[in-house]
Amino acid sequence: MNKPTPLSGFPEFLPSQRTVEREVIATLSHTFELHGFGNIETRAVEPMDQLLRKGDTSKEVYVLKRLQEQDESRDKGMGLHFDLTVPFARYVLENAGKLEFPFRRYQIQKVWRGERPQEGRFREFAQADIDIVGRDTLPFHHDVEVARVMLEALGKLTFLPGFTLQVNNRKLIQGFYAGLGAPDVEETMRLIDKLDKMPADEVGKLLVSEAGLSDEQAAKCLELATITATDDSFVEKVRALGVESELFEEGLTELATLITATAPLNTDSVRVVADLSIARGLDYYTGTVFETRLDGYESLGSICSGGRYDALASDGKTTYPGVGISLGVSRVLVPLVAKGVLDGDRKVPSTVLVAVADEESRAEADSAAQQLRAHNVACEVSPNAAKFGKQIRFAERRGIPYVLFATEGGYEIKDIRTGDQVPADPATWTPQNESDLKPQVVANNEEKK
Numbered sequence: 001m002n003k004p005t006p007l008s009g010f011p012e013f014l015p016s017q018r019t020v021e022r023e024v025i026a027t028l029s030h031t032f033e034l035h036g037f038g039n040i041e042t043r044a045v046e047p048m049d050q051l052l053r054k055g056d057t058s059k060e061v062y063v064l065k066r067l068q069e070q071d072e073s074r075d076k077g078m079g080l081h082f083d084l085t086v087p088f089a090r091y092v093l094e095n096a097g098k099l100e101f102p103f104r105r106y107q108i109q110k111v112w113r114g115e116r117p118q119e120g121r122f123r124e125f126a127q128a129d130i131d132i133v134g135r136d137t138l139p140f141h142h143d144v145e146v147a148r149v150m151l152e153a154l155g156k157l158t159f160l161p162g163f164t165l166q167v168n169n170r171k172l173i174q175g176f177y178a179g180l181g182a183p184d185v186e187e188t189m190r191l192i193d194k195l196d197k198m199p200a201d202e203v204g205k206l207l208v209s210e211a212g213l214s215d216e217q218a219a220k221c222l223e224l225a226t227i228t229a230t231d232d233s234f235v236e237k238v239r240a241l242g243v244e245s246e247l248f249e250e251g252l253t254e255l256a257t258l259i260t261a262t263a264p265l266n267t268d269s270v271r272v273v274a275d276l277s278i279a280r281g282l283d284y285y286t287g288t289v290f291e292t293r294l295d296g297y298e299s300l301g302s303i304c305s306g307g308r309y310d311a312l313a314s315d316g317k318t319t320y321p322g323v324g325i326s327l328g329v330s331r332v333l334v335p336l337v338a339k340g341v342l343d344g345d346r347k348v349p350s351t352v353l354v355a356v357a358d359e360e361s362r363a364e365a366d367s368a369a370q371q372l373r374a375h376n377v378a379c380e381v382s383p384n385a386a387k388f389g390k391q392i393r394f395a396e397r398r399g400i401p402y403v404l405f406a407t408e409g410g411y412e413i414k415d416i417r418t419g420d421q422v423p424a425d426p427a428t429w430t431p432q433n434e435s436d437l438k439p440q441v442v443a444n445n446e447e448k449k
Helices: 015-034 085-098 141-155 170-180 185-196 200-209 215-225 234-239 246-265 329-338 359-374 388-398
Strands: 045-047 078-080 103-112 124-133 163-169 270-275 288-294 304-314 319-328 342-344 352-354 379-381 402-407 410-415 421-423 441-443
Touching: 015 103, 015 124, 015 141, 015 329, 015 342, 015 441, 045 085, 085 103, 085 124, 085 304, 085 319, 124 141, 124 329, 141 163, 141 246, 141 270, 141 288, 141 304, 141 319, 163 170, 163 246, 170 185, 170 215, 170 246, 185 200, 185 215, 200 215, 234 246, 246 270, 246 288, 288 319, 319 329, 329 342, 352 359, 352 388, 359 379, 359 402, 388 402
Parallel strands: 163 270, 352 379, 352 402
Antiparallel strands: 045 078, 103 124, 124 319, 163 288, 288 304, 304 319, 342 441, 402 410, 410 421
């Protein structure tokens, strides 16, 4: 068999790199559970009519088909989910009679999209979502809550670069465009959403030619989109534009409330900003919208997005409004790991390598290893009875920090990083530094060239 060619867009981690991903997932899960979010996992496959129900996604879906299927039409109705929101909406409808509302869930799972692979964009990748869903109504304070929970979770990932959570409100911008007299509010919003990809003057021309705005209306829409603030000072700037509508006022109040409530979470590495250029492309958002940029890696685009959706799920009798936010785990980690910015400090989970003096004493080495494992010290036994120097180098290559030796006077353990060697009872020994018990994430300030 020839050496396989890697599949573009389907990233895989080496064991030390997987340490980073596992630490991120564990930290996120722990934080979400501290806030009462229960974990679910949905199936990978959804009916095509559900996958294509919201937004322009037809080009992204991988269709599922059996190789040996005789009837060509049978499996064409299924595809792999391209996000976790659509399957979650279906899950809520299917299990509504068994769930307690408001239902709080987190989900960390793989998704698939048929996109052109590039930095930060893959065909198979992991996402971490939290959502709160109500029955018929869902108070606005939950919008604030999901923002605070995700900010707290990201803030605990101290090895990541800093980030900025950008927040806007669709009621505000839709009400503004309507109050301004825009003939096509949805098209205006869609074009404004292009500001992170196109120069403002080009977007302005499109607002006139495609959305039917006058030059003056287009200028005001662009002026609104330039407003940002880390506190509620943006309210006065928005009002100064002289547009009024009931929907606009509702959105303005909600955005000011959220920014004020999350302001205490601002630090040097975590920032929450009201950014009135944010609109989000998917059509199910109806209120709060979130996007997030990673410091120094703005080219990745938004790495954590979401918002309020008042009618994502409905069975015709009951509507299930919700609010959620989704972190692109792979989108963040794969580029940072590939550039050498993040890695694990060892290739194996072992804290200790138990040395073997000769093959006749392997049983004793195995027994010592079991004593270490009995109190949760991960270890492995040397694969051969080479000279102790070679066994130590074996441990070094794997990143194992300690080597346990059997001596005439009993066992001794050597910290191969410092050279310190002391007597040790494998039935009770643990490292002085608790961090040595499992691999740690290492952040390197300089990228690999």
